[in-house]
Each structure stands twice: as structure tokens, then as C-alpha cells.
Amino acid sequence: MFRRKLIWQLFLSFIIIIVLSVAAVTIYITRSLKEFYLNEMSYELQARAQLIKDNFADSTLLQNTAVVDSLCKNLGKQSSSRITIVTLSGHVIGDTDENPAGMENHLNRPEIQKALGGGVGMAKRYSHTRGEMMLYSAIPILINGQISGAVRVARPLSALDKEFSSIYPRIIFDCIVLLFLAGSISYYFSRRFSVPLEKMTQVSEEFSRGNFQHKLSPGNSIEIDKLAQAMNRMAEQLDEKIKTIINQRNELEAVLSSMVEGVLAFDLNERLVNLNKAAARILDLDGVQALGHYIQEVIRHPHLQAFVKKVIHDGQPMEGEISIQRNGDRVLQMHGTALTSEKGENLGALVVLHDITHIRHLENIRRDFVANVSHELKTPITSIKGFIETLRDGAIGDSDDAARFLDIIARQSDRLNAIVEDLLTLSKIEEAEKTEIPLELGSLKYVIQNAVDACELKLKEKNITLTFECPEDIHCQINKQLLEQAIVNLLDNAIKYSEAGGAIELACKSSNNEAIISVRDWGIGIEKKHLPRLFERFYRVDKGRSSELGGTGLGLAIVKHIAIAHHGYVGVDSLIGKGSVFTIHLPIAHISDNT
CATH class of the missing domain: 3.30.450.20 (PAS domain)
Structure with a gap:
């Protein structure tokens, strides 16, 4: 459907109403004027008829047709009208324009009938004689109080048309001027109605874009003014509510995102x-x-x-x-x-x-830890208890067996003590991590040398060659005792899993602001699947071999937590049959550091 702007709808509506009104008024005025002129012409014809009938108020004259006809023609020319004399029988005895002898009986003419009846007859019809519309007025001829005939006066309506042909242009001009004035006024009022609505539309579009700063000015009518005030209030309320919703949404998104x-x-x-x-x-x-x-x-x-x-x-x-x-x-x-x-x-x-993977992992570690601790403690305790019962059953009498059993009990007691000591050490390190263990600036070479000295006896027992390389200028914030223990644990682990007469490489270097302490052996190596869990408590790659070598299963876990306490981390790389490399990564401290 074709849609127009409101101003043109109002303007066209006003123009249509005005055109219809002017046309109706024009038609009404024209018809009224015509009726007025017709009435005036009728009164004029009637007056002429009254004057003319006195010329025929003689009974002898009416009997002389030639005189009557001659008189009609003379009077018609003088009055510029057509005069017709009709007898009671309807015969024409005189006419201004035609020969009476050739004219038809006029008794059926309505104006003649009314005149012969004693009244004044009026009629308007087309005259075949004259070939135009004529207005007729007829009155009776009275002789001695008796109706003797009728005199009819007629004029063509073309005269009236000539009068109106001069009036029509003025009417049309006046109508055009009236239409122009009315159209101008209509356009003014159309704009007066539409402009405030257009402004409201523009402001409403700004509201739809979220811009509530625009305000509507007061209208030119009570209704539009109230509408403008209502829209301004609505904009203020929407602005406030939208800001509240946006703030709530942002808060919710922030909460959800965090x-x-x-x-x-x-x-x-x-x-x-x-x-x-x-x-x-x-x-x-x-x-x-x-x-x-x-x-x-x-x-x-x-x-x-x-x-x-x-x-x-x-x-x-x-x-x-x-x-x-x-x-x-x-x-x-x-x-x-x-x-x-x-x-x-x-x-x-x-x-x-909720991602509880870590929690489940910790639960698994806890279960494994409890199971491993129970197993590690139960093995030496069972061994000790078994040999004690054997001694009670009489083996104590055999000095050789008793001495051998007591040596086994002593070794299992040492193993039990080592497990407890490692557990206590690990517990102390973990507690120290929470409160920051005391660290001081120190040379790594000094600490590594002390660790090498501590393992010298074990190296000699297996005839293992140790190569040691560490620059003098690598310094870190360290706890010397704990770091030495970590290096000793790595060396001890390398010695255990190296063949007699083998070699171990101990090195320290700096890279990317890190000090890297590495212990390399060329032992049996470790499968890749074991590497992620190698630093867990009591985790063993080969439980049988570990038990034979006397490890507690806590050495590497202690190394990891000592590295963490130094704000570092551990790493391992290994290949089956080619040995392993264990590393401790520590942040380097410069000599100018005060801490």
C-alpha cells in the first residue's frame, strides 16, 4: 500500500474538502442566480403581458384577426419579445413571429390552459418555431369581466445565458482565488500538525538507537504537549532502566567470566x-x-x-x-x-x-600415598617381627643364626628409620614452602662440591667415575643444606642405577637467567610413560629392584619440593638403555642483589 507523509495526507484531505465545498457552493449559487433571473424574467414578462392585454380588451378587435396580428407584430418589435394572442378555443389569432393561420392549436399549452382558467401561466420549453429555449408567460384577456382569450409574452432564454456567460468567468476567478487562499491556509495548518509529529518521529528514532539525551520541546496544542511530556518522561525512565540493566548485565558477565x-x-x-x-x-x-x-x-x-x-x-x-x-x-x-x-x-x-580433576588426582595421590606408606612400613616391620619370633622360638641359641637375624633386624630398622626420616624431611619442606624458607645468596659450586664429597664413599664402592663441572660465577638465593640434600639425592639415585665401573656427569650452567644443575648417568634408563609420575611419593618404576637397592621411594619427591622451595622446578629426560638426566632449575641471583 502506497503511504504518504502526514502533511500531504492532511493537505490533500483539506484540499478535497475545500474543492468539494467550493464546487457545491458554486453550483448552489449558480442555480440560485438562474432561478433568481428566471423569476425576474417571469415577473417582467408578466408585467409586459399586463400592459399588452389592455390593447386587446375589445371584443370587436378580437374578431379582426388581421388587426390583432398586425398589432402583435408591432408591439413585439417595440418590447423585444414575442407576443401571441389565443382565443378560448386555442386558435392563434396573432403572433409576432409567425402567421397565425399556419400555427397549430395552443389549447394544449400549459401556460395557455392556466391563463384561460383565469390564472397566470408560466412555462419553459424548447420552441420548434424559434429553434431555441423560450420562457412563456400567459394571462387571461378579460372583456366585461369575462375571459375572452389569452395573451402570451415570450422571451428566449439565450438572453439569460448571455448574462451568465459574463458572470461565469468572475465566479471561476473567485473560486481559484478562494482555492489558493484555502490551500495556503490548509498547508499552514497541515505543517502545524505534522511538524511536531515529525520531530517526535526523529526523537523516537534517536530513542531506538539508545540516545536518550534528545528532548521534545512543548507542542502547539494541549494534546501534543502532553504527548511530548509523556515521551520525555518515558525516555528518562528507559534511560535509567537500560543503564540499570546494562550495569547488571556487566556485573553478571564479570562474575561469570571470573x-x-x-x-x-x-x-x-x-x-x-x-x-x-x-x-x-x-x-x-x-x-x-x-x-x-x-x-x-x-x-x-x-x-x-x-x-x-x-x-x-x-x-x-x-x-x-x-x-x-x-x-x-x-x-x-x-x-x-x-x-x-x-x-x-x-x-x-x-x-x-566444576573441574575436579585436580581434586581427584590429589585423592588418588593420597590413596596411593597411604597405601605406599602402609606397604613401605609394613615390609620392614613384618621382617623385624618375623625374625624376632624366630629368635623366640629357639634360634637365639644358635649364635650364627642369631647374629645373622639380628643383622637383618638392624638393617630393616635402619630402613624403617630412613623412611620416617624422609617423611619428616618432606613434611618440613612442604611446611617451609608455605612460610618461605630462609634463603641467602650463595655459590652453587660450593654446594655441589659438598654434595660430591658426601657421595664419595658410595662412588668408590661401585668404582664409578664422576665428572664435575661448575663455573665459579653462578650464584643463587639458596638454602645450602636443603639444596645439598637435593643434589645428594640425585647423585645417590644415579649411583644406585648405574653399573659398577660406570660414569656419572654432574654439571651446572646458566641459561636464560636460570641456573641448571644436571645429573647424568648411563644406566638402564626409564620408560617414557613413567616420567610424569617419577617425582611422586613412593612411586617406583621397578618395585623389586628399588627394594633391593634400599630406596625409600621419597628421594625424588624431596628433590622436587626443595626445588619448589627455591622458586624453581625439576625435570627429567631418559631413554631405555641409554641412561637418564635429572635437572634442577633455579633462578639466578646477581651479586648486587641484597636478598
């Missing part, structure tokens, strides 16, 4: 309507592209899909746990609840995902 838990919202059709960064990271999703899609399209995990469906269907809080393979093996704890409106209507489901 959460480590993943948050997902679904509608009743299981379409994803919202999620935070943590959820996108945990589930490896594109946060923007995933919105609006069904859960089956973006999350290919049947247990999570079933969990969401059940929360939406039941509308009750639920909990669950799933494992996912994305970004490594992860364990997620799910908390689901129904999304409801203010009226309590169910809108969908809200699911919160």
Missing part, C-alpha cells in the same frame, strides 16, 4: 542460550558460535546430554559426575537446576561444571 566453574544455560528445547568462558574452555567450545544450537550439536557427550534433559524434564536440582577426553582426561562435577521466571514458569536448565 568464575573458574563452567556455567551453561539451556532453554526448554535444549538449545544453548548462554555460557561463560570457563565452560567454553572446559568443553573446548566456541562461545559465540555455540549459542542458539542444540546441545546435541555442540556437546557430544551422552551423559551430559542426558543430565540436561533430566533437569529440564524434572525441574529439580541434580548432581552428577562425568569424565571427558578433551584437553586431556578431565573429571567434571555437574550441578543442575531449573531456570524459572518470576512467575515460577519453567524456562530451561542451568548447569554448573
